[in-house]
Amino acid sequence: MAPERAVAIASTFDLRALPPDFLANPYPVYAVLRERDPVRAMPDGSWFLTRHADLVAVYRDAATFSSDKHVEFAPKYGPDSPLYEHHTTSLVFNDPPLHTRVRKLIMGALTRRAIADLEPGLVALVDGLLDRIAAQGGGDLIEDFAAAIPVEIIGNLLGVPHDERGPLRGWSLAILGALEPVLTPQRRQEGERAVLDMLDYLRVLVAHRRRHPLDPQRDVLTRLIQGEADGERLTETELLHNCIFLLNAGHETTTNLIGNALVCLHEWPQEKTRLLQRLHDARHQPEQQEAILSAAVDEFLRFESSNQLGNRRALRAAEVGGVRLPEGALVTLCIGATNRDPAVFEHPERLDLSRPNNRHLAFGFGVHQCAGLSLARLEGRIAIGRFLARFPRYTLSAPPVRGGRARFRGFLRAPFVTEA
Numbered sequence: 179m180a181p182e183r184a185v186a187i188a189s190t191f192d193l194r195a196l197p198p199d200f201l202a203n204p205y206p207v208y209a210v211l212r213e214r215d216p217v218r219a220m221p222d223g224s225w226f227l228t229r230h231a232d233l234v235a236v237y238r239d240a241a242t243f244s245s246d247k248h249v250e251f252a253p254k255y256g257p258d259s260p261l262y263e264h265h266t267t268s269l270v271f272n273d274p275p276l277h278t279r280v281r282k283l284i285m286g287a288l289t290r291r292a293i294a295d296l297e298p299g300l301v302a303l304v305d306g307l308l309d310r311i312a313a314q315g316g317g318d319l320i321e322d323f324a325a326a327i328p329v330e331i332i333g334n335l336l337g338v339p340h341d342e343r344g345p346l347r348g349w350s351l352a353i354l355g356a357l358e359p360v361l362t363p364q365r366r367q368e369g370e371r372a373v374l375d376m377l378d379y380l381r382v383l384v385a386h387r388r389r390h391p392l393d394p395q396r397d398v399l400t401r402l403i404q405g406e407a408d409g410e411r412l413t414e415t416e417l418l419h420n421c422i423f424l425l426n427a428g429h430e431t432t433t434n435l436i437g438n439a440l441v442c443l444h445e446w447p448q449e450k451t452r453l454l455q456r457l458h459d460a461r462h463q464p465e466q467q468e469a470i471l472s473a474a475v476d477e478f479l480r481f482e483s484s485n486q487l488g489n490r491r492a493l494r495a496a497e498v499g500g501v502r503l504p505e506g507a508l509v510t511l512c513i514g515a516t517n518r519d520p521a522v523f524e525h526p527e528r529l530d531l532s533r534p535n536n537r538h539l540a541f542g543f544g545v546h547q548c549a550g551l552s553l554a555r556l557e558g559r560i561a562i563g564r565f566l567a568r569f570p571r572y573t574l575s576a577p578p579v580r581g582g583r584a585r586f587r588g589f590l591r592a593p594f595v596t597e598a
């Protein structure tokens with residue numbers, strides 16, 4: 179994007195009216211905003227933050243900057259709508275005490291052991307997908323690979339039977355799509371339908387698991403149903419909506435991590451060659467290989483953050499980055515911009531897969547920091563590492579097609595062949 183164009187978009191920046199060239203590459207616009215107007219007053223009265231230090235300050239002060247969305251979402255969805263009930267019951271859009279209660283249960287269920295248990299199934303799943311791709315000589319990076327992984331992993335985590343997983347991805351896309359800055363009637367309708375269908379589905383699944391509980395040390399849903407030993411339990415509504423959230427949270431975000439990474443490597447051939455060489459040099463040291471892939475996954479998360487925007491509401495007047503925000507101010511936290519802040523990252527516009535001390539905010543920060551980050555990193559490492567080991571010379575065969583969303587950054591399609 180030409181510098182004048184970035185300045186022009188930044189000077190009238192409005193999340194509700196984003197031009198297509200912004201969605202293709204928002205970073206030049208974010209750079210202008212970060213330099214000239216890092217706490218920007220938006221046309222609708224909200225505030226848009228782009229500096230790393232300011233995001234960290236807001237994340238740290240959860241007593242002032244609330245995640246509770248009752249006030250904001252009542253006019254957006256209508257107080258009786260399924261989307262309103264869903265979002266205002268999920269932990270990510272709540273403050274203590276509900277947030278603390280649900281988070282404790284989820285963290286207790288997403289143990290190292292529960293995550294380690296998923297690894298053999300993950301490896302088998304990825305290898306099966308790679309076999310199919312090898313037989314065809316290529317396919318679509320998103321449909322045939324990136325999107326096929328999280329749905330199975332999160333399905334395994336909650337014990338959703340294999341033959342019932344078909345609708346999960348569509349539901350998830352529809353519910354999260356309704357969080358976009360612009361809610362079209364179609365997006366609203368699809369989101370409402372998806373919440374109702376998912377509730378119907380989960381009621382049956384939960385009732386079955388109540389009758390036939392599994393080992394709570396290994397099965398996340400059983401653990402969430404039974405609650406903590408100290409008597410902390412979720413109500414049925416809390417349980418169902420937080421299961422929906424778990425199924426959705428681990429879905430599109432992880433698909434986009436894997437898809438964005440493989441497209442990025444195609445666009446940065448020297449970085450790809452360097453990564454392949456380092457992995458080859460470490461071929462007899464599995465721990466070293468894991469460390470190389472871990473650093474690469476974190477750099478992909480920084481460089482093309484799959485979740486670009488977060489939101490908070492100021493419960494009282496507060497100052498951020500030298501700007502006074504009034505009580506009730508709605509704040510958008512631009513993760514995509516802060517992850518390229520030169521105050522924190524050297525050469526931020528460069529993909530550097532061995533970047534040291536990568537303090538990106540792709541998983542957020544503070545009390546709401548992503549509860550699934552270990553699982554997401556594991557999925558990223560295994561999927562990207564095994565794909566590269568199998569198809570080191572893969573190349574895109576047509577330009578990839580973007581999802582066209584501001585909040586969740588990723589591709590819908592990316593056709594490729596396994597050999598250039």
Ligand code: HEM
Nearest residue numbers: 269270427428431432435485540541542546548549550554
């Ligand atoms: C690359 C993949 C992922 C990314 C980029 C991502 C990103 C995020 C971000 C930015 C937040 C914080 C939201 C806020 O502060 O308002 C969050 C919260 C959360 N994520 Fe993830 N996530 C990913 C994968 C996952 C997976 C695989 C799971 C589930 C197993 C998961 C479960 C959660 C949960 C439960 C929360 C809410 C935490 C809370 O509010 O305390 N995420 N995620």
